[in-house]
Amino acid sequence: MPELVFFSGTMDCGKSTLALQIEHNRSARGLQGMIFTRDDRAGAGKLSSRLGLVTDAVEAAEGFDFYAYLVGHLSKGGRCDYVIADEAQFLAPEQIDQLARVVDDLEMDVFAFGITTDFRSKLFPGSQRLVELADRVEVLQVEALCWCGARATHNARTVGGEMVVEGAQVVVGDVNAGDEVGEVGYEVLCRRHHRRRMTAATARAAALSPDVLPVPAEEFSDRPTVRS
Secondary structure (H helix, E strand, O other), rough: OOEEEEEEEHHHOOOHHHHHHHHHHHOOOOOOOEEOOOOOOOOEEEEEOOOOOOEEEEOOOOOOHHHHHHHHHHHHOOOOOOEEEEOOOOOOOOOOHHHHHHHHOOOOOEEEEEEOOOOOOOOOHHHHHHHHHEEEEEEOOOEEEEOOOOOEEEEEEEOOOOOOOOOOOOOOEEOOOOOOOOOOEEEEOHHHHHOOOOOOHHHHHHHOOOOOOOHHHHHHHHOOOOOO
16 A cells, blocks of 8 residues: 655754665666655755765745646656655645645655754644654654764754754755854754753863863962861
8 A cells, every 4th residue: 555654853864865765766666756855955956965966856845736746747648656755844734735645546655754843843844744644654763963972853053053043944054054153054963952052063162161171280380288
């Protein structure tokens, strides 16, 4: 039976890489799929991985109707055996409903990939709807790591290296960016450091602060020894 499968995880855990791998494996077996994405880092109409892999995709912008698009494609004699939808967290709930209808009415497997929560630890509407409707939710096993080495569970938005907790839910950026003044980026953190708003940049700054550095031993060399 066809399924709606939601592959979820934090940023930098290999979601887009897995999407490209599924496309490769299925196309190698003679199947034809349709790839959709939204606000990919490589630009409109692209699905890209941080490993450097990239392929063309259909941009599912606001108001895009997945079901109508696929019905139109099939009615013109086109073929589609499965659907891949990357950056699914950016989709509207009604678009997730359309993907579920593709599974049920057109009998195609739909593989959706996305992060579950935003930089404020709040569910994306698209991800929430996927959790509600998906036949399976698969948490990716490639663990992204916080700067401290612990398993990263939260996505943080940074500006100039400092974590921010206010602003629009969707602002396009990437991990390993945002250290420059005024530059927006993202970083994955463990829950502890997300709660403390401590990014890699602020942790480095704290470690180098003279307020927390140990006092040099030579400062004590001329002090008299106190005996009890």
